[in-house]
Amino acid sequence: MSVEVERATVACGTCGAQVIELRRGRCWGCYTRWVESRPVGRGATCTVCFEKRRDQLKLVELHGRTVPLCHGCSARVTRMDDIPESIDALRIALRRDRRYADKRTGKVDHRIFPRERRVGERRNPPRSAFADTDPRMEATLLAEMEEIIVELQEADMEEVEQTQVRENYAATPPPLPST
Numbered sequence: 547m548s549v550e551v552e553r554a555t556v557a558c559g560t561c562g563a564q565v566i567e568l569r570r571g572r573c574w575g576c577y578t579r580w581v582e583s584r585p586v587g588r589g590a591t592c593t594v595c596f597e598k599r600r601d602q603l604k605l606v607e608l609h610g611r612t613v614p615l616c617h618g619c620s621a622r623v624t625r626m627d628d629i630p631e632s633i634d635a636l637r638i639a640l641r642r643d644r645r646y647a648d649k650r651t652g653k654v655d656h657r658i659f660p661r662e663r664r665v666g667e668r669r670n671p672p673r674s675a676f677a678d679t680d681p682r683m684e685a686t687l688l689a690e691m692e693e694i695i696v697e698l699q700e701a702d703m704e705e706v707e708q709t710q711v712r713e714n715y716a717a718t719p720p721p722l723p724s725t
Contacts, residue, residue, distance in 0.1 A: 581605065592616040593633055594640050608636075 555564040558573035560580075569577040586603040597603065597616040606615045608629060615623065622640055623629060630636045 581607070586614045590614040592619055594619040594637050 553566055555566060556568055557564055558568065558576055559571040560576040561573065563573050563575075565573040567574070570580075572580060582604070584605050586600060586605055588600075590600070590603055591598050592603060592615050593613045595616060595618070597619075599616075602616045602618075603614050604617065604620060605612050606620045606623065608623070609631060613633070619640055623636070626639065630639055
C-alpha cells in the first residue's frame with residue numbers, strides 16, 4: 547500500500563515548472579543560471595580578500611544583500627554553517643590564519659640566505675585607499691577654487707598656419723582607355 551502525499555506547488559516565473567519552493571520567483575535551476583549570468587560591476591573587488599580580477603569575481607547573496615566575492619571566498623561562504631551578519635565578521639571568519647601573524651618569531655632560520663619572505667601585501671589595498679583618484683573628489687575641489695584668470699600678451703602668442711587643401715598636380719589621373 548502506498549501513501550500519496552500532495553504538496554502545494556508553485557509555477558516558476560521563468561520556465562513554468564511546478565516546484566515547492568521559489569527563490570526570487572524562480573525555481574532553483576533558473577535561479578542558479580540567473581545568478582551565474584549576472585556580471586559584476588566595473589572596478590568591483592572581493593568584499594573579503596579584495597581580489598580585483600573580474601573573471602574571478604561573482605555576485606553572491608548574503609542576508610538579502612548582493613556582494614561581490616571571488617570564487618574562493620564564495621565557496622568557503624557556502625560551506626559555512628553560520629554566516630556572520632557583518633562584513634567585518636565575515637572577513638575575520640574567512641581570514642587565512644597563516645597570513646595573520648608570523649609564526650616564525652623566535653625560531654632559527656636555517657636557510658642559506660635568510661631574508662623576509664612576505665614583504666608588503668600580496669594583494670593591493672582596497673580601492674577606497676585611493677580616494678584621491680575619485681572623479682567626484684576632483685569636482686568638489688574645483689568647486690572650492692576661485693576662478694583662475696590667465697592673461698596673455700601679444701608676445702606670448704604665435705601665429706600658426708592653418709592646414710590648407712590643395713590640388714596635387716603630381717598625381718595625374720591615368721589616361722582613359724581608347725577604343
